[in-house]
Amino acid sequence: MSTIQIPPRIPLDDYSSVIGAGEVAELRTLAKPLAGRSVVMINSTAVGGGVAEILNRLVPLAEELGINIRWEVMTGGEDFFEVTKSFHNALHGAPYHPEQRHFDIFRAYNEKNAKRLPLDAEFMIIHDPQPSGLISYRGGNGNHWVWRCHIDLSHPHPAVWKFLENYVPHYDAAIFSSPEFAKQLPIPQYLFHPAIDPLSEKNRDIPPEFILDVLARYGIDHLRPILTQISRFDRLKDPVGVIRAYRIVRRYFDCQLVLAGGGASDDPEGATVLKEAQNAAEGDPDIKLLELPQWAPLEVNALQRASTIVIQKSLREGFGLTVSEALWKRKPVVASAVGGIPTQIIHKHTGLLAHSVEGTAYQIRFLLSHPDIAGRLGERGHQHVKENFLITQNLKRYLTLFLKLGKSS
Amino acid sequence: MNVPEAPFEFFTVAYLTRIGNQSAGNLEELLAGLEQCSDASIFHHTFQTLGSHHFLTEGFSNDFAQWALAEANRDALAEQFAALDIRDYTSIAALRADLCRVLRDFITAFPQFSHQEALDRFYFCESVEETMPFSLTATNLDEFRHGVASISHASFHFHFVTSRLRLQFRTNDFSRWLAASLGLNSLAETINRIDIYTNTLDSARAKMLRLVDRERRKYEHDSNPAQDSAR
Numbered sequence: 001m002s003t004i005q006i007p008p009r010i011p012l013d014d015y016s017s018v019i020g021a022g023e024v025a026e027l028r029t030l031a032k033p034l035a036g037r038s039v040v041m042i043n044s045t046a047v048g049g050g051v052a053e054i055l056n057r058l059v060p061l062a063e064e065l066g067i068n069i070r071w072e073v074m075t076g077g078e079d080f081f082e083v084t085k086s087f088h089n090a091l092h093g094a095p096y097h098p099e100q101r102h103f104d105i106f107r108a109y110n111e112k113n114a115k116r117l118p119l120d121a122e123f124m125i126i127h128d129p130q131p132s133g134l135i136s137y138r139g140g141n142g143n144h145w146v147w148r149c150h151i152d153l154s155h156p157h158p159a160v161w162k163f164l165e166n167y168v169p170h171y172d173a174a175i176f177s178s179p180e181f182a183k184q185l186p187i188p189q190y191l192f193h194p195a196i197d198p199l200s201e202k203n204r205d206i207p208p209e210f211i212l213d214v215l216a217r218y219g220i221d222h223l224r225p226i227l228t229q230i231s232r233f234d235r236l237k238d239p240v241g242v243i244r245a246y247r248i249v250r251r252y253f254d255c256q257l258v259l260a261g262g263g264a265s266d267d268p269e270g271a272t273v274l275k276e277a278q279n280a281a282e283g284d285p286d287i288k289l290l291e292l293p294q295w296a297p298l299e300v301n302a303l304q305r306a307s308t309i310v311i312q313k314s315l316r317e318g319f320g321l322t323v324s325e326a327l328w329k330r331k332p333v334v335a336s337a338v339g340g341i342p343t344q345i346i347h348k349h350t351g352l353l354a355h356s357v358e359g360t361a362y363q364i365r366f367l368l369s370h371p372d373i374a375g376r377l378g379e380r381g382h383q384h385v386k387e388n389f390l391i392t393q394n395l396k397r398y399l400t401l402f403l404k405l406g407k408s409s
Numbered sequence: 410m411n412v413p414e415a416p417f418e419f420f421t422v423a424y425l426t427r428i429g430n431q432s433a434g435n436l437e438e439l440l441a442g443l444e445q446c447s448d449a450s451i452f453h454h455t456f457q458t459l460g461s462h463h464f465l466t467e468g469f470s471n472d473f474a475q476w477a478l479a480e481a482n483r484d485a486l487a488e489q490f491a492a493l494d495i496r497d498y499t500s501i502a503a504l505r506a507d508l509c510r511v512l513r514d515f516i517t518a519f520p521q522f523s524h525q526e527a528l529d530r531f532y533f534c535e536s537v538e539e540t541m542p543f544s545l546t547a548t549n550l551d552e553f554r555h556g557v558a559s560i561s562h563a564s565f566h567f568h569f570v571t572s573r574l575r576l577q578f579r580t581n582d583f584s585r586w587l588a589a590s591l592g593l594n595s596l597a598e599t600i601n602r603i604d605i606y607t608n609t610l611d612s613a614r615a616k617m618l619r620l621v622d623r624e625r626r627k628y629e630h631d632s633n634p635a636q637d638s639a640r
Contacts, residue, residue, distance in 0.1 A: 026421045026561040029543055179532030182428040191426040191534060337529065347479045349465050355528075383464035383609075387562070400423040400539050 009060035010199050015392055018198045023392060030399040031065035039069040039402070040118055042134065043127035044084065046073045050194060050321050051127050051150055057197040057391045062398070072117050074131045080109040084130045090157035091129065091164075092236065092316050098159040106163075110134055123402050132167045144405040147171040150194065151318045152339045153181045172405065177319040178340045190401065193343065194319045195394035196328060196385070202297035203328055206305065214302035218258075218288055225255035225368055228307040230300055230325070232261045233273040233291070236316045238336075241357050243280045243287060245313065248361035250286075253368050260290035260303055305329050309367055309374070313360050314338055324389040327351065327381030332374035334363040344389065350381040413590030417582075419543040419556045422567040424457060429533040436481060437523045439473070440512045442533050448501040449535035455495050455504060456574070457536045460566035463610040470606065471495075472531075473508060480527040486515045494606070495570070499577045540567070550591065550628070554621045557583070562610045569613065570605055583617070596624045 016024045041059065043051050055071050062069045076084075083102045090096035110133030119137060124145045126134055135145055147168055153161070153176070161183070168174060169185055175192045176182050182189045196203055215222050227246060231237040239259050246257040259277060262270075274291065281287040292299055304310060310326035310333045317339030324344055326333050333351040335341045345351035352363040367374040387393075429450055433439035443451075454472035462469050469475060470491035478487035489511045498504040516523045543564060547553035557565070568582040576585060580601050588597035599620055603613050 020561070022559055022561040022564070025543070025559065026423075026564065029421050029541060030423055030539075033541075176428065179428045179432075179534055180530070182532075184430065189428040190537075191428050342529065346462070346465070346469070346475065349469060380464060384462070387464060388461055396423055397425065400425050400537075403423075403539050404425060404537065 009064065010057075010197075012061055012064050014199060019386065019390065019392055027065065027392065027396060027399065030396065030403065031062075031067065034399060034402050034406070035066035036068055037123070037402070037406070038121035039067055039123040039125065040121035041069070041071045041125045041127065042074060042117060042131045043071075044074050044076070044081075044130035050318070053200075054194060054391070054394065055127075057200065058195075058395055058398070061391065061395050065395075065399075067402075068121075070118070070121070074109070074113040074117065074134075076109045076113075076130075079105050080130075087129055087160050088151065090160040091151055091153055093155040093157065096157045096160065098157075098163075103163055107133060110136070123405065125398075126171075129164055132164060135167050135170045138170070144173075144408075145171045146173045146175060146401070146405070148175045148192070149181065150177060151181070152178070152316055153183060154339075173401070175401075178343060180339075190397075192394065192397050193340070193389050194321050194324075195389050195391045196321055196324050197391045198328060200297065202301050203325060204301070206298065206301055210298070211302040211306050214299055215306055218290055220256060220258060220288060220306070222306060225253060225308040226258060226306055227255055227309050227311055227364060228258040228260065228303055229311040229313065230260050230304065230322045231312070231314070233259075233270045233277065235269075235273055236314060237261075238313050238315050239273065239277040239289075240280045241315075241360070242311055242313045243277065244357045245311070245360040245364065246287065248358065249364045249368070252365055255308070255368070256286040256288065258288045258290065258303060258307070260288070260292055260300065262292055300325075301329075304331060307331055309334060309364055311360065311364070312336065312341060313354070313357075314341070317341055320344065321389075323351075324385045327378070328385045330375075330378040330382045332367050332377045333381065334360055334367065336360070344384070345381075346384070349377075350384045351377050411590065411592040413548055413586070415590065416546040416548045417553055417556065417586045417590070419545040419547075419560055419564060420540050420567060421543045421561060421564045422538060422540045423563065424453075424539070425537040426453065427535040427537050429535055431533040433531040433533075434526055435524050436483070436486070436512065436516055439476075439481075439531055440509065440516065442531070443473075443505065443509050443512060446533045447535055448505075449537070450533045451501050451505050451508070452571075452574070453534050453536040455493075455508075456571050459495065459605065460563065460570065460610070463562070463566070463605070463608075466607050466609060476527070476531045480529045480531070481522075481525070482528075483515070483522060486512070489515065496573065496579065496605070499573050499579060501574065550593075550621060550625055553583075553587070554618060554625070557614065557621070558618060565610050565614055569617075593624060596620060 041055055045052050059069055059071045083105045086096055114134050114137035120141055122143050125148055127148045128150055173188045175190045177194055229242050277289055304326050310331045312320055312323050312335035314336050319340030323333055323335055323341055335345050337353040345353050347353045354360040354363050431442045433442045458472045474487045474490035477483045477490055493507055545556050547556045572582040584597035584601040587593040600617050603616050605613055
């Protein structure tokens with residue numbers, strides 16, 4: 001177990017310039033009755049991945065509002081994380097052969113962590129399947145336990161979901177990122193959108209010279225259209241499908257494709273997928289496959305801002321926060337209608353949805369031909385993110401949840 | 410201008426979205442859902458969604474219209490759903506009745522579409538509301554202006570749009586107080602006519618503030634006409 005040291009905080013008032021003073025005042029109003037009350041957030045990783053990124057920002061903001069909040073990370077051996085990775089993939093619908101040993105490992109590490117983690121806060125928020133078994137060690141102090149599931153459970157492997165059903169119904173509530181992911185459960189299920197931080201390095205405004213610098217570093221021509229997909233090298237993000245769509249677009253437009261992300265150096269599957277993408281690229285100098293170190297937030301920011309169109313052609317997706325990142329930068333986005341993406345991309349209002357390689361290529365061609373429409377979609381997309389997918393909205397939802405749960409006790 | 414008996418109290422509001430157990434994959438199922446879902450669900454997909462998508466001022470009206478257009482590919486039905494103006498309703502029951510009527514009429518006219526599968530399902534959700542005072546009150550037009558300019562989008566939407574359901578009148582909290590407490594009937598009426606479908610919450614608020622400013626100038630002039638004519 002380790003309590004996470006939060007990075008330097010951004011004062012809540014700094015967000016006034018982005019969302020308005022009224023919204024910040026509202027957060028302070030909602031938080032007043034919660035001052036001094038305890039919250040513990042538990043997940044399975046302190047760095048990397050969307051959940052850690054959100055908690056890194058959410059926890060200090062809640063702390064500033066006077067809430068006694070702690071973020072804890074569960075510990076586990078390689079065997080535990082191998083099991084939970086297969087669970088993760090299986091819950092996303094990947095093939096999986098259940099073994100009793102896997103379930104025993106899961107239970108053993110949850111038990112071990114239960115002995116070391118503080119489980120007595122008034123509000124216990126447990127993120128994702130890895131620590132979900134902690135509910136078995138709930139004490140008798142009447143505190144509120146909420147399971148926050150960030151992954152797509154719409155087509156879970158039956159054996160893994162059946163196993164998790166030993167735990168989930170014992171929570172007081174569950175939170176999902178899309179209504180599609182919710183299950184038939186005897187507890188209330190809420191919809192929380194994940195969120196981006198507009199003031200983080202990945203999303204804040206950056207000087208144009210820096211953007212040009214990054215493009216030059218990676219040999220990208222800023223004078224020709226740039227199509228970009230930012231995501232891990234993962235089959236579910238379909239990098240090869242993106243290359244196929246780009247090849248169709250290339251018949252009509254002299255453009256470049258940038259596929260940038262991490263996950264290839266520390267993940268054997270990521271390395272294989274990167275290799276597959278390299279093979280599909282066939283040495284085309286206008287396809288840039290960039291393996292970014294530790295997600296390099298400023299580089300990601302620059303690449304998104306430099307893009308003419310941002311693509312997110314996932315085959316499955318939890319929420320796909322890279323879509324919100326691009327929309328925040330007023331970029332037109334073409335994305336697959338999977339997972340939480342349609343919540344972000346309201347078709348023809350805040351971006352364009354596609355259901356195939358050919359559809360993706362068609363929508364890209366349409367936007368390259370109609371830059372005025374592309375600009376309007378990007379502007380509305382920015383407004384959509386501002387209203388619904390910023391960290392301050394996420395904080396507001398948690399405050400509302402605590403107020404509701406607090407009243408029910 | 411009258412001296413108000415009671416101040417205007419600004420509230421803030423926050424919503425949790427509760428995911429329901431119903432979903433619809435075609436028009437027939439959508440009708441069943443519309444008939445059976447909770448009032449909080451009808452509210453969520455109409456009143457609440459307009460607030461969270463207020464920046465879409467071209468063609469977005471409610472979740473049912475958007476689903477009919479984008480997922481069920483039924484433009485004519487989407488148009489009919491979108492034409493239902495929530496300002497005409499002071500009860501969820503009446504709004505639900507009209508939503509069902511529109512869908513039933515469409516299914517009767519085009520039965521061939523009633524079981525056609527949509528691209529994606531419609532998931533019925535509910536709004537769970539939490540309100541609390543904003544620690545901001547107004548006893549005159551100046552304070553009222555300051556309050557309206559200071560509140561959040563959610564608070565503005567709460568007082569300006571969803572208030573109809575609470576008041577059970579085709580008006581809003583702002584207009585009601587301006588008329589009943591300050592006797593500013595004309596200002597109240599003009600504010601009530603601001604179109605929330607073609608304005609964002611920001612532009613609706615800006616229009617309201619301009620109207621309030623015009624009224625304030627009128628009173629400044631009325632209370633000190635000599636100063637004005639001396640200019």
